[in-house]
Amino acid sequence: MGFSEHSEGVVIHRVISLKYRPQNFDELTGQAHIVMSLKGAIKTGRIGHAFLFAGPRGVGKTTTARILAKSLNCVEGPTVHPCQKCQSCREITMSRSIDVVEIDGASNRGIDEIRNLREGVRYSPLHGRRKIYIIDEVHMLTQEAFNALLKTLEEPPPNVVFVFATTNPIKVPATILSRCQRFAFKRLSLKEITARLRTIAKKEKINITDRALHYIAIRADGSIRDGESILEQLVSFVEGEIKEEDVFQLVGFLAVDYYAELLKLTIAGDLGKVIALLNRGIEEGAGPLEIYRGFTNYLRMTLLVKANVSTEYIDLDEKERALLKNIPLSEAEIISMLETCLRYEDSIRRSTNSRIAAELFLSQLVLPRMQSSSLAQTTSAEHTAHGDTSVLGEHLAEQLQGLSPTLAGIIRRSEVKKQGTGIAIVTDSDFSKEKILGDRKRVEQILKKLTGTDTTLTVEVAQSGKEDDIINALKVMFDGEEIR
Numbered sequence: 001m002g003f004s005e006h007s008e009g010v011v012i013h014r015v016i017s018l019k020y021r022p023q024n025f026d027e028l029t030g031q032a033h034i035v036m037s038l039k040g041a042i043k044t045g046r047i048g049h050a051f052l053f054a055g056p057r058g059v060g061k062t063t064t065a066r067i068l069a070k071s072l073n074c075v076e077g078p079t080v081h082p083c084q085k086c087q088s089c090r091e092i093t094m095s096r097s098i099d100v101v102e103i104d105g106a107s108n109r110g111i112d113e114i115r116n117l118r119e120g121v122r123y124s125p126l127h128g129r130r131k132i133y134i135i136d137e138v139h140m141l142t143q144e145a146f147n148a149l150l151k152t153l154e155e156p157p158p159n160v161v162f163v164f165a166t167t168n169p170i171k172v173p174a175t176i177l178s179r180c181q182r183f184a185f186k187r188l189s190l191k192e193i194t195a196r197l198r199t200i201a202k203k204e205k206i207n208i209t210d211r212a213l214h215y216i217a218i219r220a221d222g223s224i225r226d227g228e229s230i231l232e233q234l235v236s237f238v239e240g241e242i243k244e245e246d247v248f249q250l251v252g253f254l255a256v257d258y259y260a261e262l263l264k265l266t267i268a269g270d271l272g273k274v275i276a277l278l279n280r281g282i283e284e285g286a287g288p289l290e291i292y293r294g295f296t297n298y299l300r301m302t303l304l305v306k307a308n309v310s311t312e313y314i315d316l317d318e319k320e321r322a323l324l325k326n327i328p329l330s331e332a333e334i335i336s337m338l339e340t341c342l343r344y345e346d347s348i349r350r351s352t353n354s355r356i357a358a359e360l361f362l363s364q365l366v367l368p369r370m371q372s373s374s375l376a377q378t379t380s381a382e383h384t385a386h387g388d389t390s391v392l393g394e395h396l397a398e399q400l401q402g403l404s405p406t407l408a409g410i411i412r413r414s415e416v417k418k419q420g421t422g423i424a425i426v427t428d429s430d431f432s433k434e435k436i437l438g439d440r441k442r443v444e445q446i447l448k449k450l451t452g453t454d455t456t457l458t459v460e461v462a463q464s465g466k467e468d469d470i471i472n473a474l475k476v477m478f479d480g481e482e483i484r
Helices: 032-044 061-073 087-093 111-120 143-154 190-204 210-220 224-237 244-251 256-268 271-283 288-306 318-325 331-350 354-386 390-401 405-413 430-438 440-451 469-479
Strands: 003-005 011-013 050-054 100-104 131-136 160-166 181-184 415-419 422-427 457-461
Touching: 032 061, 032 181, 050 061, 061 087, 061 100, 061 131, 061 160, 100 111, 111 143, 190 210, 190 224, 210 224, 210 244, 224 244, 256 271, 256 288, 256 354, 271 288, 271 354, 288 318, 288 331, 288 354, 331 354, 331 440, 390 405, 390 415, 390 440, 405 422, 405 430, 422 430, 430 440, 430 457, 440 457
Parallel strands: 050 160, 050 181, 100 131, 131 160, 422 457
Antiparallel strands: 003 011, 415 422
């Protein structure tokens, strides 16, 4: 697969990502908005002198820059359909064009390199109509280099076009951005990557299952180039049909079933089994950071399904969506778990022992459920039987602290007591009562989790006669704490 004949008769290998690199606008995947805009500019002759292509890695930024160069310098152009046969088109395809200069901003980031570029723009193109400079990862240039480039961008020669590609546009100075036409490249969806890989597999006669293609697309994480590279590896790695298990084994990727089981054990509060499952995943080749990202994404998908978000934003099949819909978590609980996830991302990425950091991260998700289970037993056995639910009030406030500090402060100032078959909260002001009733559903969900039974909630206002009730209510409203 992927072979080409060398001019001296030696057969050399061409990797998939190069062999199937798009050569015209119609072959680009997933960037229809970019294609439409560039085609319109070419057809009308309104070609800017500087373009900024911004977006994630592997989505077609430099490929689009090359196609734009072909369209401008083709003998039949400017045209939206470069001929691919003239000297200019062939030289650009082979990266040998004198008129199209590609510069790596990461390794040519100093002022001297930009001074050389400024000298070069003075000369007319050799074969084509325009001289085109493509600077990849332009955000890596030094401030001095940007300053040197600025003068050329302000007064560019009429036959020169700059195309800047970057994965981090926020690092490009505003003075440069304001002189460029900016194009935002999007991450490719699972469907787009899967369809592209399926087309390549068919042309290369690669025997691969749909599920394997699906998991390659997930692992590619929006980058078509990454997906093509994984497919290339699998062809060398596997004899015969490529299956999803081969994808997991090669790239240390874990199936959705793994994260479903991890979440199930987390909800159950079984810390021992959660840590054991984490380490099993690591032994199977997935890194702690990879497991963290996979689990966080699985929680995100659960939230989107629970919130009935449109299926176009959820890359799951019907069976997987139905599974997420039935997970026994409320939207508020999922949001709270996601907040915990985000707090630990930097620790797992930077830790010298990322395994321990990942274990600590999962422990923080499991711990509240262990406490809830323990509290439910304690409440039933020791407190509820005697009508003493002061401990329940403390734990209710703790559970609310991360979700609503204001509400947590109100609960700490209130009396939580058993009333018949339900729970009554006696607070000190109408303001506090309204705040509790305004979030009644969430409070009842937490009480159910703490007590282990459905709980009817009532809220009362005590006639305390305190002169500072109003002041305390205002204090709670702003920072969740009462005045001492």
